[in-house]
Amino acid sequence: MKTVLITGVAGFIGSNLANELLNRHYKVIGIDNFSQGFKRNIENLLGHSAFEFYEGDVRDQDLILKASKDAGSIIHLAAYKIPRYGNSMATLQINTKGTENILEAAKVNKCKVVFASTSDVYGKNPKLPFSEESDLLLGQTSIKRWAYAISKIYDEHLCFAYQEEHGVPSVILRYFGGYGPNQNLTWWGGPQSVFIDCALRKKPMPIHGDGKQTRSFTYIPDLVEGTIAATENENAVGQVFNIGNQREIAIIELAKMIWKMINPNDEPLFEFISYQSFSGRYEDVPRRIPDINKTKKLLNFHPKIELEEGMPITIEWQKRFTE
Ligand SMILES: NC(=O)c1ccc[n+]([C@@H]2O[C@H](COP(=O)([O-])OP(=O)(O)OC[C@H]3O[C@@H](n4cnc5c(N)ncnc54)[C@H](O)[C@@H]3O)[C@@H](O)[C@H]2O)c1
DSSP states (O other): OOEEEEETTTSHHHHHHHHHHHHTTOEEEEEEOSSSOOHHHHTTTTTOTTEEEEESOTTOHHHHHHHTTTOSEEEEOOOOOOOSSSOSHHHHHHHHHHHHHHHHHHHHHTOEEEEEEEGGGGBTOOSSSBOTTSOOBOOOTTSTTHHHHHHHHHHHHHHHHHHHHHOOOEEEEEEOOEESTTOOSSGGGOHHHHHHHHHHHTOOEEEETTSOOEEOOEEHHHHHHHHHHHHHOGGGTTOEEEESOOOOEEHHHHHHHHHHHHOTTSOOOEEEEOGGGSSSOOOOOSOOOBOOHHHHHHHOOOOOOOHHHHHHHHHHHHGGGOO
16 A cells, blocks of 8 residues: 655645545545644544544654655645735745755655645746746745745755755646635635635625736646646656646636626625735736646646536535535
């Protein structure tokens, strides 16, 4: 039986990934400190004979060494995201120290590392779609939102350095906008979580800026499929892969689509929020679409589920959290 350690297992991607790996007869060891994840996401896994769970912090080196002792691979998901409404300290510290610990443990216990990076590393690069060879173009250090991309870029470099210096095999996955059951219900989970919540309550949906900024959205089983392919495929080692759906949609169009799925007979309500009202300066990414040719070719990754199919399932799941 193959054994995988997942950090951040109580989060959105981690819990869905753990479920699928258990279905495929893996042994799954999970770590989470529940800072952004939820017990409810792993409740169904806790009684599973092939699931072992450690509640703790990825910055705890002894814990990581112990939990990874029998693992063939570590899928490192535990991280903090863009500090949109908070401070950047946790993002910088957790994302760098956590990854240092994972790579050190992988060196000692001879594990492969699958590292969760982000499309945010491409930053403001105007050349679309983003390919893995594209330049990473970030803004000033006084704008704290870039702390997230910077921490992930440092981590990607560290993966390559550990591979070079210590022979630790690693794969880097740059995820693009995941959504689906077990997503975080706030901005932490992405704009779709907030739009669904507002539309269910018939409250105005908050739109940052004019809403013309575009993103691409990937349904969770597609993200999970790409992650498992990267974990299993030996040719993936030493490579960076975009994992995402290529369809581009403006944020305001996404909001309208969600509203109409929930309230087909009502006109959508919006509340426009200027970037100036964010604490500290904020800078948004105008457009974001992945080039997935490399991922298709090397990992046989073909995202199958479109927004029209995945979003209604996500809405049904999220309804249980609306009083
Ligand atoms: N979901 C996406 O669309 C997306 C897009 C790009 C990148 N990513 C990356 O994928 C990974 C997983 O994302 P997600 O959406 O599942 O996020 P999430 O916040 O739902 O899950 C992350 C989990 O890590 C845990 N965690 C955070 N800090 C920890 C710590 N110090 N010790 C132990 N556990 C800790 C949280 O409690 C949470 O359960 C992250 O690294 C994220 O940067 C996700």
